[in-house]
Amino acid sequence: MDIARRNNVTETGNPDGPTVVLAHGFGCDQNMWRLTVPALVAEYRVVLFDYVGSGRSDLSAFSEDRYASLEGYAQDAVEVAETLDLRDAVFVGHSVSAMIGVLAAGMAPERFGALVMVAPSPRYIDDEGYRGGFSAQDIDELLESLESNYLGWSAAMAPVIMGNGDRPELGEELTSSFCATAPDMARVFARTTFLSDSRDALAGVAVPTLVLECTQDVIAPREVGAFVHKAIPGSTLVTLDATGHCPHLSAPEATNAAITEFLAGLR
Amino acid sequence: MTARAGSQPDPYETGDDGTSNAMFAALLEDSAEELYESAPCGYLSTLMDGTIAKINLTLLDWLGMEREAVVGRMRFTDLLTMGGKLYHETHFAPLLRMRNEISGIALEIRQADGDRRPVLVSSAVKLSGNGEPLLIRTTLFDARDRRAYEEELLRERKAAEEARREAEADRARLQDALAALQQSLLPTTLPPVPGLETAAYYRAASPDQLGGDFYDLFPVDGKSFAFFLGDVCGKGPQAAAVTSLTRYTLRAAALHDPDPVSALSTLNTVLHERYTGGDPRYCTAVFGILEPDPATGETAVRLASGGHPPALVLRADGRVDFLPTPGGVLVGILPSAPFATASTTLAPATLSCSTPTASPRPAPDRTAPPCTATRRCVPSPPPTPAGPRTPSSRP
Numbered sequence: 001m002d003i004a005r006r007n008n009v010t011e012t013g014n015p016d017g018p019t020v021v022l023a024h025g026f027g028c029d030q031n032m033w034r035l036t037v038p039a040l041v042a043e044y045r046v047v048l049f050d051y052v053g054s055g056r057s058d059l060s061a062f063s064e065d066r067y068a069s070l071e072g073y074a075q076d077a078v079e080v081a082e083t084l085d086l087r088d089a090v091f092v093g094h095s096v097s098a099m100i101g102v103l104a105a106g107m108a109p110e111r112f113g114a115l116v117m118v119a120p121s122p123r124y125i126d127d128e129g130y131r132g133g134f135s136a137q138d139i140d141e142l143l144e145s146l147e148s149n150y151l152g153w154s155a156a157m158a159p160v161i162m163g164n165g166d167r168p169e170l171g172e173e174l175t176s177s178f179c180a181t182a183p184d185m186a187r188v189f190a191r192t193t194f195l196s197d198s199r200d201a202l203a204g205v206a207v208p209t210l211v212l213e214c215t216q217d218v219i220a221p222r223e224v225g226a227f228v229h230k231a232i233p234g235s236t237l238v239t240l241d242a243t244g245h246c247p248h249l250s251a252p253e254a255t256n257a258a259i260t261e262f263l264a265g266l267r
Numbered sequence: 268m269t270a271r272a273g274s275q276p277d278p279y280e281t282g283d284d285g286t287s288n289a290m291f292a293a294l295l296e297d298s299a300e301e302l303y304e305s306a307p308c309g310y311l312s313t314l315m316d317g318t319i320a321k322i323n324l325t326l327l328d329w330l331g332m333e334r335e336a337v338v339g340r341m342r343f344t345d346l347l348t349m350g351g352k353l354y355h356e357t358h359f360a361p362l363l364r365m366r367n368e369i370s371g372i373a374l375e376i377r378q379a380d381g382d383r384r385p386v387l388v389s390s391a392v393k394l395s396g397n398g399e400p401l402l403i404r405t406t407l408f409d410a411r412d413r414r415a416y417e418e419e420l421l422r423e424r425k426a427a428e429e430a431r432r433e434a435e436a437d438r439a440r441l442q443d444a445l446a447a448l449q450q451s452l453l454p455t456t457l458p459p460v461p462g463l464e465t466a467a468y469y470r471a472a473s474p475d476q477l478g479g480d481f482y483d484l485f486p487v488d489g490k491s492f493a494f495f496l497g498d499v500c501g502k503g504p505q506a507a508a509v510t511s512l513t514r515y516t517l518r519a520a521a522l523h524d525p526d527p528v529s530a531l532s533t534l535n536t537v538l539h540e541r542y543t544g545g546d547p548r549y550c551t552a553v554f555g556i557l558e559p560d561p562a563t564g565e566t567a568v569r570l571a572s573g574g575h576p577p578a579l580v581l582r583a584d585g586r587v588d589f590l591p592t593p594g595g596v597l598v599g600i601l602p603s604a605p606f607a608t609a610s611t612t613l614a615p616a617t618l619s620c621s622t623p624t625a626s627p628r629p630a631p632d633r634t635a636p637p638c639t640a641t642r643r644c645v646p647s648p649p650p651t652p653a654g655p656r657t658p659s660s661r662p
Contacts (some may be wrong), residue, residue, distance in 0.1 A: 027357030031365065095357075134349060141350020141375075148373035148417065151352065179362050194353070216316070218344055218352045243316040243342070245356035249364045250315070 001061075002152060003083040008056040009078055011084070012037060013046035019086050020263065021112075023077060025095025025119075026193040028179040029055025032094060036248050039256035044263065047089070049080050053135050053185030055178075067188050070096070073183050074103035077241045081111040088113030095119050095219065095245065102201050114180040114266055115209040116259055119245050120228050121220040123197040131189070133221050139194045202231035209235040210262040212255065216243040236262065277425060280471070282494055285608035298398075309386070309407035315400050326407060331379030343405065344492045346376045348383060363403070367392040373410065373417075385414035389631075413500060442474050449477055452510050457484045460492050462566055463613070479506035481514050485521075491557060493521040493530070497552030497598075498622040508556040509548045512541065513598075527554045527571035531606045535573070538599025549599035551575040553592075553620050565614040571606045573598040578609075581617040592616075 003009070010030060013020075020040055022033040030048040040046050041235030050057040051073050066072035077100060081089060091112045093101035098120030105112040124132045125139070181189070209232050222239070229237035238258045240252035286435045303310060309326030313319050319341050327334055330346065344352045351374040365370045377383055386407040403544045449471060457465045471478050479499035495517050499509045513534060520533035531554050543547035555570030555578075570578065572592035580588045588589035592607035611618075 025357070030363050032361060134353075136350035138353065141348050142353040143350075145350050145354035145374065147421065148414075149358070178365055216342075217356075219356050244360055246361055246364070247363060266305050 003079045005173070006052060006061045007049040008058075008082050009080055009084070010048040011045065012048075013044050014043050016186035017044040019045045019047060019084075019089040019237065019265065021049075021077070021081070021086070021089050021091050022090065023093040023097040023101060024054065025093070025097045027095075031178050032057070032246065033248065034071050034102055035252035036092075036256060036259070039252075039260055041262075043149060044242075045079070046085070047084060049076070050232065051076050051189070052179055053189055059185065062182075062185050062188075064188055068192055070100055070103055070192060070198060071107075073097075073100045073192070074107055077101065077104040078097040078108045078111065081108060086111050090116060090266065091119065092116040093120070094248065095121070096196070099196065099198045099201070101197065102205055105207055106201065106204055109206070112207065114207050114262075116212065116262060117209065117228065118212045118248060118255070119214060119217055119220045119225075122199040122202055122228060122231075123226045124194045124219070125197075127197075130227070131221070131223050132238060133219070133224065134194065136195075139190070142190055142194065143187060146183060146190060150180075150183055199227075200230065201254065202228060203233070205232045205235070205264045206265060208262075210258070211235050211237045212247065212258055213237065213239050214242040214244065214247050214251075217245050219245040278456060281399075281454075294606070301480075308409070309341065311407065312407040313403045313405065314345050315392075315403065317344055317403075320402065328409075329378065329384055329409070330376065343403075348375045348377055351375050363390055363392065366388070366540055367394065367400070373414065376407070376453060385410040387413070402618060414564070438475075445477055447569075448507060452477075452507065452514060454483050454485070458492070460484070460557060461561060462564055463557065471581065476502050477504060477507035477510075478502060479510055481510045483514060483518065483618075485518065487521050487525045487556070491525065492557040493517075493525055493536075493554070494557065494620075495521075495552055495554040496620045496622065497550050499547065499550040505546075509542070509550065512537065513550055513552070521554075525556055527556060527569055528606050528608060530554045531571050531573050532604070535598050535601070535604045546548065547600065549597045551622075552598050553578060563614075565612050566620060567610065567612050569608065569610045571595065571608045573604060573606050579619045580611055580613070581619065583615050606629055 005117060008030070022030065022036060024030050024032045029050045033048060037046055037048070049265070051067075053059065053062045053067060063072075066075070073096075077091070081104070087110060089112055091101040091114070093099070093116070095118070098117035099122055101112070101115050101117065105115060121132060123130065124134045125136055126132050126134065143155070210234070211225060211229045213220060213222060225237060225239070229235050240247045240251055240254045240258065242254060244250045247255045304324040306323060306325055309329060310321070310323040311319060312321035318339065319337050320339070322334065322337055327337065330337070347355060354372075354374065359369060359372055359374075367398060368389075368391040372388045373385065374388050375383040388405060388407050388412075390403050390405040392541055393402050393404060395401050407494045413505055453469060454467075457467055459465075465484060467482060467484075469480070469482070479502050480497070481499070482494070482496040482607075484492060484494040497513065499506045499513060501509075515533050516537045517530055520530040522534075524530065530553060534552065538549060541640050551572075551574040553570055553572045553575045558567040558569075559565075560567065570590070570592070572578075572595040574595055574597040575592070577592055578590040580590055582588070590609045592609050594605060595607035596604045598604065616623050
């Protein structure tokens with residue numbers, strides 16, 4: 001199987017520099033990193049990809065069984081790393097991808113040498129002694145919102161949205177397909193993401209880890225950032241002066257500064 | 268409408284009397300501010316971090332909140348349901364950042380009374396002269412009726428999908444039942460006949476429909492074998508019922524008296540008596556007896572036909588002969604029917620019987636040519652003949 005095509009892998013930056021893998025979260029695709037990439041390309045080899053079922057991945061490779069757990073998504077990340085034969089790459093994961101990175105580093109420790117967790121949450125639903133910020137009913141509401149909003153996705157558009165490395169991408173095409181995910185696959189990703197509980201995996205993280213949180217984040221409140229920081233031995237927590245769940249979009253300078261400072265410290 | 272001389276009055280002219288002038292002036296007093304506050308949609312302006320800087324009366328009325336409680340104190344996402352917040356953070360906000368505008372997103376706002384109001388949300392980013400984002404302008408349209416309609420559509424689509432799944436399951440069950448029933452009308456294997464190779468090819472026209480064709484081959488005593496092949500008029504369950512009756516009648520008749528004419532006559536009586544009245548059912552059939560002679564290796568064939576196309580005999584030298592059975596009438600249509608007989612010896616030769624409906628749907632994997640009434644479809648040169656290897660003889 002052509003993993004590079006399946007996961008719409010994009011490589012850019014300095015081919016001789018250390019590798020940084022940028023992994024998007026639930027909702028959109030690798031274009032989420034478009035304000036981050038420019039800050040890295042001079043010194044780092046930058047690898048971007050779309051999880052199967054998102055962005056321009058090969059939708060025909062989607063399997064509800066595989067992607068019913070975060071391990072399935074982590075397998076995507078590991079397979080991308082194997083295909084490119086990455087060693088000690090830094091895995092930068094946004095939102096649910098931060099936890100996917102934890103799992104991927106556990107599955108293939110030789111591939112990933114450090115983690116940057118942007119707005120992570122190991123569990124979204126409240127639990128005894130733990131506040132994730134959501135109830136199970138909230139997740140059902142999100143699924144309803146997904147059902148009401150296809151965001152330009154249509155069966156006719158799917159071939160255009162799907163990965164096609166042979167064709168130069170037009171900006172217009174890019175924005176029209178951005179966030180457009182086949183509804184069935186988006187529903188699976190949403191369920192897998194928001195019903196997941198990976199708290200137990202945090203203690204096993206054995207690589208340098210940077211946790212980035214925002215001052216105001218509906219999806220990953222500050223208690224969750226503190227929980228993650230405390231659970232991962234030796235991790236660094238940086239609170240960005242940013243609102244929302246996507247600091248790499250809403251506060252790119254601060255986010256980039258935190259990431260590049262962490263990367264410089266690894267060298 | 269009456270015809271009028273002269274020019275039509277221009278509806279956009281204010282007219283001569285002062286009345287419409289005054290009405291227009293009153294309308295134009297609807298200031299931009301008034302239009303903003305009382306527009307039939309919600310208006311909202313927020314800073315880039317979502318903090319609400321401006322909101323119109325219409326939206327405040329929907330929310331059931333005071334301006335002071337909202338402006339500078341709440342963010343746009345605070346107005347949404349939790350599911351809506353998640354959707355906003357994962358889809359709405361990134362798209363708005365990407366395109367600087369987004370339109371027609373279905374969300375729900377939470378009212379002070381606890382109710383939710385479905386709205387369609389559009390947002391655009393106001394940029395400064397040098398392209399820096401300054402603020403977000405958002406419009407919300409009441410979508411209660413529209414959402415109810417969409418939910419109805421979704422519900423019906425789900426119901427239709429469910430119905431389709433059930434229909435597919437029903438169809439699969441029906442096909443299974445039909446296949447089992449069809450199998451019961453045909454022999455699962457042909458018994459070995461000394462000195463002969465036997466083959467049958469049967470193909471249903473459709474998995475949804477029972478065919479009316481039938482055949483069988485079975486021993487009648489220690490030495491001889493009976494075979495029959497025929498075609499019941501029509502298709503479907505009624506034809507299958509006749510097929511079933513025909514098959515078991517012929518088998519029983521053959522055990523009682525293996526004479527071909529006698530067997531067909533019994534079938535004729537049974538069908539005629541069973542299907543009297545407004546629903547006559549009949550069939551064409553060939554019934555024959557095979558008598559292998561271990562001493563010579565030849566096989567004698569005696570058959571009778573009721574309205575069925577003649578059998579073909581393919582001789583070892585490639586010659587093809589009809590085995591004519593003129594005068595035999597359809598089985599079951601008359602109280603008493605004459606059946607034509609014929610006989611031959613296979614030495615060596617191939618005897619081929621088929622139903623007329625077998626030929627229009629050729630299949631590549633067949634083992635016997637689907638011969639009907641034509642000689643052309645018998646391959647030439649002939650295949651290695653099955654059966655006894657002695658010169659042919661004809662009656």
